[in-house]
Amino acid sequence: MEKLINDFSFGLFFWQAIILVVLILLLRKFAWKPILDSLNSREDGIKNALLSAENARKEMQNLQADNEKLLNEARAQRDAMLKEAREIKEKIVLEASEEAQAKADKIVAKAQVIIENEKNAAMVDLKNQVATLSIEIAEKVIREQLSTTEKQHKLVEDMLADVTLK
Amino acid sequence: MKKDNTVKILLAIFLVFFSVNSYAQDHGVEHAENIDTEPHEGPGAINTKEEVTEYIDHHLQDSHYFNFFSDGSIGAHYGFSLPVILWDNGFKVFSAAEFHHGETLANVDGEYYKLYHNKIYKTNAEGDINYDEEGHATNVKPLDFSITKNVLAMLVVSLLMFIMFRGLASSYKNKDIPTGFGRVLEPLVIYVRDDIAKPNIGPKYRKYMGFLLTVFFFILILNLFGLTPLGINVTGNIAVTFCLALITFIIVQFSGNKHYWKHIFWMPGVPVPMKIVLMPIEVLGMITKPFALMIRLFANMTAGHVVVMSLLGLIVVFQNWIAGPAFFGFTLFISIIELLVAFLQAYIFTLLSALYIGMAVEDHDHHPEDHSDDIPVI
Helix, strand or coil: CHHHHHHCCHHHHHHHHHHHHHHHHHHHHHHHHHHHHHHHHHHHHHHHHHHHHHHHHHHHHHHHHHHHHHHHHHHHHHHHHHHHHHHHHHHHHHHHHHHHHHHHHHHHHHHHHHHHHHHHHHHHHHHHHHHHHHHHHHHHHHHHHCCCHHHHHHHHHHHHHHCCCC | CHHHHHHHHHHHHHHHHCCCCCCCCCCCHHHHHHHCCCCCCCCCCCCCHHHHHHHHHHHHCCCCEEEEEEECCCCEEEEEECEEEEECCCEEEEEHHHHCCCCCCEEECCEEEEEECCEEEEECCCCCCCECCCCCECCCCCEECCCCHHHHHHHHHHHHHHHHHHHHHHHHHHCCCCCCCHHHHHHHHHHHHHHHHHHHHCHHHHHHHHHHHHHHHHHHHHHHHHCCCCCCCCCCCHHHHHHHHHHHHHHHHHHCCHHHHHHHHCCCCCCHHHHHHHHHHHHHHHHHHHHHHHHHHHHHHHHHHHHHHHHHHHHHHHCCCCHHHHHHHHHHHHHHHHHHHHHHHHHHHHHHHHHHHHHHHCCCCCCHHHHHHHCCCC
């Protein structure tokens, strides 16, 4: 301790004090203040940049979500439209086939009526012809049977034989 | 003469690879080759333990000369003399060259001064030094305001710091990121701000940044300079660390708020007799804190220099093939540790200064338990 006190140089202390105080004041004004200001402003800048990047990211996310929503809506709409179209198609096909059926039925029915009529006409015709033919045949037969007088007499006699007086 | 060659080779290796402090003193180690021819003669031959001890002592002290190396055999010193400024009934300014390294008296305006053990004494024309019974010189010591080696080192470091940090400051004008050496300095500045000032002082840290940054870099650069072969030992000087600690002390006392003073003179929350007992203890605590700062830096740097130089001295004392490389290795190892210590001591001094300032400016509106939230956990 005594050695320490003995070694203590007042001159050195004096210069050191002056140098240090002047150095602190000078550096404070010319170096530390601008350095710390720049560091702070840079850090603020970085902080802001990060913040805005984060905001942009969020906005992007929102946009993406919106897009997704729109896309989903569009898809749903498309599906609905397709479904509707399919239904319409089915309905049209069904209607068409029903109509065709009805028309066909109608044609068939008409044809049947016509056929019936034709058949009837033919039958009537046939009947007439058969009747005519029969009459002709009968005429011929009768004519043949009653061709002689004897036969005419025989007939009358047969007939008279059948007739019994009551 | 084979032995001499060995020493020469070893020293050559030294000077090339590793020259911490080895030849920056008044007495050069390189003249160990004179052992055989001039044993223990001449002012510079360092061969014995006593001479090594004296040599180390010498190195640790301030000097009026800035010597790069000396030739002990012929008493020649290579370096330059620094101005001596004395207050002895008026300023007396002359060059330390007039002392001729303590060999002659300086005659200034009819007064005689003698350089004795690195201190300037006023003597008679014959240069007699009177001693008291304990062997201390009793001659009058005029106030010595000389620009000594340490003052010069401090001036150079201050200039260097100003140039470096002015450069860093102006490099921000052009762009946000500094270029060149500023890239090394900027992280250190940020480190002092974020890891020393902010956690310890709190929101009022900005006001003390000038002091903390200056002191940090001042101590750091001087510590690092101490590891160079320039042979300066500024931060291992008690006057320097005293001044640094004194400035911390003054700043702490002037920043103290009413809570700080109340804690010292009238401790809240304890009974009145305890308040009275605590008062002197707290007052003592005000002084012991910077005192510890002063001693810590001084002792660490001095110890580092002593260890490095002792190991170097051992090479000269032993002078053989085994001890030479072995102690060279030890010195290298210790020097690397000293490099760490240089940073560590600058950090500790700044950190504790910040801590003491933090204690003085702390707000006691809320409970101390809540303070843990303020300190960022890193």
